[in-house]
Amino acid sequence: MSVSAACSANQQSSITLSGTNGTIPSTPGWLPVNAICRWTITAPVGKVLRINITAVFPKPCGDEYLRIHDGPSEASVKIVKFDCNSSVVNTGAYIYSSGHSLWLEVKTGVKANSTFINLFYQAQDKQGII
Secondary structure (H helix, E strand, C coil), X not given: CCHHHHCCCCCEEEEEEECCEEEEEEEEEECCCCCEEEEEEECCCCEEEEEEEEXXXXXXXXXXXXXXXXXXXXXXXXXXXXXXXXXXXXXXXXXXXXXXXXXXXXXXXXXXXXXXXXXXXXXXXXXXXX
């Protein structure tokens, strides 16, 4: 299953990714309308994940959001939530997991071009964190 297959219009979907690096979605850009898309990213044991995000929620917007949790599920500790009030997000800095997995959820709007996501993840050694 491709990374973009986890995000389809008018549906809820989930995908699990394992590996050392990648991009969500596989072709960065506007996500499908009226979708809830979830990704669990798992790095090799002994590694942590480093991510960099660009997200756009153009105005007017509704309840669109991007949530990132530090672990393999929604029950894991939430690291950050970006939403309509965030408008444009470009962290410029990296966000790190404390373990070898992250869980992400994106809720898109009902209009075309309501949610843009470009998230790059990379696994790295735990001791590499500053």
